[in-house]
Amino acid sequence: MHQRPARRHQPAPPFDAPAARRLRSALNMGPEHVAYGLRVSYGLPYVSPDLVLAWERGTVAPSGAELSALAGVLWCSPGDIIGRPRTLREHRIARGLAPEDIARTVGLEFLAYMHMEEHNAWRGNERQSATLADLLDLSLPDFVTVTGREEKLAEQLRSAVTTRWQAYVRPVAKTVPLDRHLLEDTLQALHQEYQGQMVASLSWGDGNAASDSSDAGRAFLDRIVDHFWAAVQDNTG
Numbered sequence: 001m002h003q004r005p006a007r008r009h010q011p012a013p014p015f016d017a018p019a020a021r022r023l024r025s026a027l028n029m030g031p032e033h034v035a036y037g038l039r040v041s042y043g044l045p046y047v048s049p050d051l052v053l054a055w056e057r058g059t060v061a062p063s064g065a066e067l068s069a070l071a072g073v074l075w076c077s078p079g080d081i082i083g084r085p086r087t088l089r090e091h092r093i094a095r096g097l098a099p100e101d102i103a104r105t106v107g108l109e110f111l112a113y114m115h116m117e118e119h120n121a122w123r124g125n126e127r128q129s130a131t132l133a134d135l136l137d138l139s140l141p142d143f144v145t146v147t148g149r150e151e152k153l154a155e156q157l158r159s160a161v162t163t164r165w166q167a168y169v170r171p172v173a174k175t176v177p178l179d180r181h182l183l184e185d186t187l188q189a190l191h192q193e194y195q196g197q198m199v200a201s202l203s204w205g206d207g208n209a210a211s212d213s214s215d216a217g218r219a220f221l222d223r224i225v226d227h228f229w230a231a232v233q234d235n236t237g
Contacts, residue, residue: 013064013090014083021056023074023081031056034073042069064093071096087120088146091136106131122147140176141229149175150225157224160187161194178232186231193227194220 024034031049038047044066054060055070062070071078079094092102103113106128116122124132124147133143144150153175160168165187173183197216220227 013067013093014085015055015058015061015067016081016083017056017058020070020074020081023076024056027074029074034070037073038066038069042072044069064089067093068096085142086145087117088122089117089120091138091142091146092117095136097135102132102135105135120146120148140178144176153228154225157187157190157228158221161191161221161224165191182232182235185235186228189231189235190224190227193231 024031031052034052035047035049038044038052047066051060055062055066067081068078071081074081078096082090082094085091085094092099099114099117100110102108103110106113106124108116108124108128116124122129122132129143129147132138132146136142136146138146144153153172156168156172156175160172166184169180169184169187172178172187173180176183178186194217197220
């Protein structure tokens with residue numbers, strides 16, 4: 001039995017196992033046909049039908065190179081069998097781009113770009129960031145995540161909904177490039193939603209009211225970034 005070669009550890013991209021299985025079935029291919037294609041056409045001699053089935057069952061995740069090769073065998077783009085990308089590397093793989101292409105297009109030295117990708121820590125300037133967003137077709141939420149701003153945004157939003165939201169319009173605007181009026185409406189809505197949940201929990205009137213209020217508030221704050229983007233969408237709809 002062929003063994004997967006040892007390699008420097010890199011996090012595997014998110015893999016959409018059901019999509020890979022559906023694509024294989026649509027092509028009337030068995031796991032053995034996929035394994036054969038990966039061995040012969042893509043130089044992966046260790047791939048067996050059992051490994052293909054393990055990928056499809058979600059018990060093993062393909063590496064980035066394996067995922068790209070699998071997409072080739074299944075006649076699809078890597079983005080068709082990748083889960084929702086979150087990191088810079090995952091977005092690049094989903095778009096089927098080589099790191100050299102990204103580095104050259106955004107105007108970075110290759111090694112500098114690879115360091116950013118491997119550590120998921122984007123350090124490009126505004127022009128490079130705009131080019132990156134266009135190249136990877138990033139939505140604004142994805143752009144914030146990929147450029148490492150999500151945790152900072154979460155901290156700002158938690159402070160905004162628990163204190164005076166007006167004081168955080170400018171700081172949030174520096175983190176997320178949104179229209180000021182839209183941002184004001186969004187922060188106000190988030191503040192009202194959070195405060196409303198706290199008041200509702202306390203008004204239940206039983207002995208666990210304080211504990212219930214604390215739990216409700218904590219749950220809201222844990223997902224504050226998701227609530228923020230939902231509120232942005234509501235205010236632009």
